[in-house]
Amino acid sequence: MTQLKQPAEIHPASEDQSASIRQAIARIEPQSLRTFTPSLAVIARSEGSYHFTPEGRQLADFTSGVLVANLGHNPTRWWRQVLEYLGVSPSALASSNRDEFFSAAPLSAYNAITPLEAAACERLLKNMRSQPGGGRMEQVMWSASGSEGVIKALRVALAQDPKRQMILATRFGFHGKKGLAGAVTGSENDPERDPRVRFISFPRQECSSLEKRRQPLDLAPYRAELEQIHRDLGDKICCLITEPYLGGGGSYHPQKEYLQLLESFCRERNIVFILDEVQANFGRTGPMYAYTHYGVEPDIVVLGKGLGNGVPVDAAVGRADLFAKLTYGESSDTWSGHPLGCAAVLATLDEFENEDVLARGLALSEVFEAGLQRLTELSAVCAIRGEGNVWGIQCAAVAGCD
Ligand SMILES: Cc1ncc(COP(=O)(O)O)c(C=O)c1O
Structure with missing residues (x-):
């Protein structure tokens, strides 16, 4: 298979922890596990629309975790509900009278039904x-x-x-x-x-x-x-x-x-x-x-x-x-x-x-569309395409514009 030349990597020099985690991963995981990104962010924590590097640098996540966290990262009420459904709410944990185990939904139900x-x-x-x-x-x-x-x-x-x-x-x-x-x-x-x-x-x-x-x-x-x-x-x-x-x-x-x-x-x-x-x-x-x-x-x-x-x-x-x-x-x-x-x-x-998740999404969509449309005034951007809350930006260098 032809090896494509990758663009240069972009890593802030001051982020030592991130750098050492990146180096470790390069040693212990094959590179094929992820798509190349010049920044290869190391994300330690996430909250709402933001990620945080181990050094605490805040990154706006324009991808929603690559189209995954539609409710944002780690919404508190959502997490509470997940744990509640599983039977591992804080009260269930606290009320356990056994030392080592507590009763909750099984974490493996292969060939059974829950x-x-x-x-x-x-x-x-x-x-x-x-x-x-x-x-x-x-x-x-x-x-x-x-x-x-x-x-x-x-x-x-x-x-x-x-x-x-x-x-x-x-x-x-x-x-x-x-x-x-x-x-x-x-x-x-x-x-x-x-x-x-x-x-x-x-x-x-x-x-x-x-x-x-x-x-x-x-x-x-x-x-x-x-x-x-x-x-x-x-x-x-x-x-x-x-x-x-x-x-x-x-x-x-x-x-x-x-x-x-x-x-x-x-x-x-x-x-x-x-x-x-x-x-x-x-x-x-x-x-x-x-x-x-x-x-x-x-x-x-x-x-x-x-x-x-x-x-x-x-x-x-x-x-x-x-x-x-x-x-x-x-x-x-x-x-x-x-x-x-x-x-x-x-x-x-x-x-x-x-909750009014969809209505809020529609309101956001209008904000995105108007904001992204302004980007087309830049010579580097020849088009934006999208709908709702999924948008792409086409750069002028990538393809000819009509
Ligand atoms: C439309 C569509 N189908 C299928 C997939 C594959 O999903 P997965 O990466 O979970 O295997 C993706 C992933 O990006 C996708 O965007």
Whole structure:
């Protein structure tokens, strides 16, 4: 594999603790564990919208922990609720009359069931079904990462009919790096691509102004491409997977009619329509789920990141009749449906359902949009693209502007 030249690292000279932790990590972990960032921040503590280095330097976190901490880092009430659901509230700890153990939810329930898991499934399904576009949300297939949720969703689609083993994916999407999730990420440029995957175009309007992007999209070329691919592959296509917007692929947010076209293409041909909301769920685009924002009703929605506000919990949620094609054990693993993850989902839903999180997010979105728009006055910035609370800045050096 070609080694790309990395930009220079940027580390404040005065931060000795950070420097020694970075050096230790470089010795004891392979570099492949993380994406290169010039600053490689060492984060000791986090609170609200801020991180703190071990030396106490405050960093504004414009990424919400890379689209995870939608409620902010470590909200006190949320933490209290997580611990309460788990039965490890301070009062439970204090009232324990045993010296070494106290009674709380198990921290491993592999191949068993916890009441927390049942409650999290029920609350999540109720929440998803109550939103426009959530009509097909009947069962929860937990996973321990976003890519795993995507893999599980794709395996469900492949299990429907052994004669239908082709997968359509939108080009330049990001669904993860492992296995089938990696196979539907990116484009056909990878020569080792899984032969079951075919890519279709996703609208990428370079450098256009917000007003321009809000104009209707000419669907004709996209429709023609879909029809052609269907002529080529016929009934071999089992599913189509897309993100609501290209997140990792450069912050391209399509017009709603594009996703609606994909949905109707799938419906007319009995193709499973999978929407990867790992980054979009829990208010990122404005409403609770991007399927509401884009006016579509997916067969399977993959959730992650903000779902547990920082606790690793992910899921593929969708039609029970589809999930029923996999039998005992085919989607099981040690961590899926983990009690800590389920407690985090419940506590996160509590916040979204009982507080005005979404309304505050929408108000913030207007502030961001206006502020970011001003950046385009700089010659280094040629465009901003985004919606709700997910925005990208395109730098002039990266691509030509229109
Ligand atoms: C849309 C989307 N899908 C899937 C993934 C993969 O999730 P994970 O890194 O948890 O495997 C990501 C991660 O950034 C993502 O943005």
